[in-house]
Amino acid sequence: MDYVKQKMQKHINLTIFLVVLLTVCISVPIAYFLGLSNATVYTVIKEPIYVNPTVTVFKVGSTYYAINSLTGVNYSSVDAITVIQNAIDDLAKTGGGVVLLRSGIYTISKPIIIKSNIWLKGEGPHNTILTPSEKFSGSGQLAIIKNEHYETIPADGNITITGLGINGKKILCGSRRIGGINIHGSTMSTPDFYVENVRIDNLYICDMSADGLNYRCVKDSFITNMKVERCGTTNLDHGVYLKRVRNMFLSNIHVYETTGMRAFKIDSEVYDLQMQNCKAEKSKDHGLRLADVTRATISNFISIDNGGMGAWITDSKQLVISGIFAYNQLSQIEFRNVNDTRLDVICINKTRIRRE
Numbered sequence: 126m127d128y129v130k131q132k133m134q135k136h137i138n139l140t141i142f143l144v145v146l147l148t149v150c151i152s153v154p155i156a157y158f159l160g161l162s163n164a165t166v167y168t169v170i171k172e173p174i175y176v177n178p179t180v181t182v183f184k185v186g187s188t189y190y191a192i193n194s195l196t197g198v199n200y201s202s203v204d205a206i207t208v209i210q211n212a213i214d215d216l217a218k219t220g221g222g223v224v225l226l227r228s229g230i231y232t233i234s235k236p237i238i239i240k241s242n243i244w245l246k247g248e249g250p251h252n253t254i255l256t257p258s259e260k261f262s263g264s265g266q267l268a269i270i271k272n273e274h275y276e277t278i279p280a281d282g283n284i285t286i287t288g289l290g291i292n293g294k295k296i297l298c299g300s301r302r303i304g305g306i307n308i309h310g311s312t313m314s315t316p317d318f319y320v321e322n323v324r325i326d327n328l329y330i331c332d333m334s335a336d337g338l339n340y341r342c343v344k345d346s347f348i349t350n351m352k353v354e355r356c357g358t359t360n361l362d363h364g365v366y367l368k369r370v371r372n373m374f375l376s377n378i379h380v381y382e383t384t385g386m387r388a389f390k391i392d393s394e395v396y397d398l399q400m401q402n403c404k405a406e407k408s409k410d411h412g413l414r415l416a417d418v419t420r421a422t423i424s425n426f427i428s429i430d431n432g433g434m435g436a437w438i439t440d441s442k443q444l445v446i447s448g449i450f451a452y453n454q455l456s457q458i459e460f461r462n463v464n465d466t467r468l469d470v471i472c473i474n475k476t477r478i479r480r481e
Contacts, residue, residue: 180212183227206233228252235263237270241281247288250329254290268307282321293333302335310342319344334358344371357385367391375400383408392416
């Protein structure tokens with residue numbers, strides 16, 4: 126009798142298990158397709174794979190050290206930029222690798238020149254912090270991090286920057302302004318030379334005297350999970366400035382209180398732009414400025430409480446824009462010479478949408 130009961134109980138347990146499994150298998154896809162799941166689906170961006178060695182940079186007392194994980198070669202200096210740049214240069218000579226900056230504040234006296242096949246990696250934007258010294262100097266357009274071939278050919282490629290904080294302290298180099306990150310290809314040739322495959326993730330950039338992030342002639346690039354605050358000192362400065370870029374993906378970028386001009390400025394022969402979950406808030410001028418852009422999808426964009434327009438879009442085509450535009454000082458969205466564009470937006474306060 127006990128044997129029969131045990132047998133029946135096993136059958137009952139198996140039946141319950143199968144019913145639960147079948148319910149989950151059916152309900153999850155149905156919830157997904159009906160939009161019942163509140164999970165946000167993002168494009169998965171895999172971290173680049175570097176088989177080359179890692180050079181770890183750290184500080185003990187007043188001295189900075191760098192140690193190569195493969196060769197064991199190390200060097201030291203009381204000057205942070207000397208150690209960081211030596212680490213980058215040595216790896217670049219042998220095909221590239223990872224330069225890992227351990228937690229700490231790195232005060233540098235000139236730009237970090239990042240090179241092809243280098244991953245500059247911090248331990249988080251509030252743990253590994255780069256900041257300029259009062260005697261910061263350098264050639265060309267100044268920035269805390271910039272690529273090697275500025276206005277020369279050939280351009281760099283395969284550059285990754287992650288997990289860093291950059292605090293400019295509004296420092297000037299004489300009368301010259303200092304940006305956060307500048308990645309530039311060359312416009313001195315025909316055709317232009319583009320920097321390819323640039324990935325930026327998990328950064329906090331604040332109080333730069335020039336642009337927070339400045340791209341020119343860059344393609345096949347990802348910029349994700351970044352906050353830019355209080356950047357710029359003149360009408361030429363912006364939170365994020367992208368010019369002549371192609372195949373760009375931006376996600377989860379918050380530009381706050383731009384003290385120069387625009388939060389996002391994107392213009393001049395821009396093709397295939399994707400922006401999702403980005404926010405422009407309290408900039409001095411427009412939240413978003415698009416000009417000469419072809420094929421762009423901008424989804425879940427929030428432009429709020431900016432000093433100019435929520436979005437000013439000109440001379441562009443094949444755009445899809447969704448989001449919220451609210452309490453901007455001028456019109457929420459203004460179009461001029463824009464074709465093949467679809468809007469799915471909520472506009473609050475002031476003139477809603479103007480077309481010319």
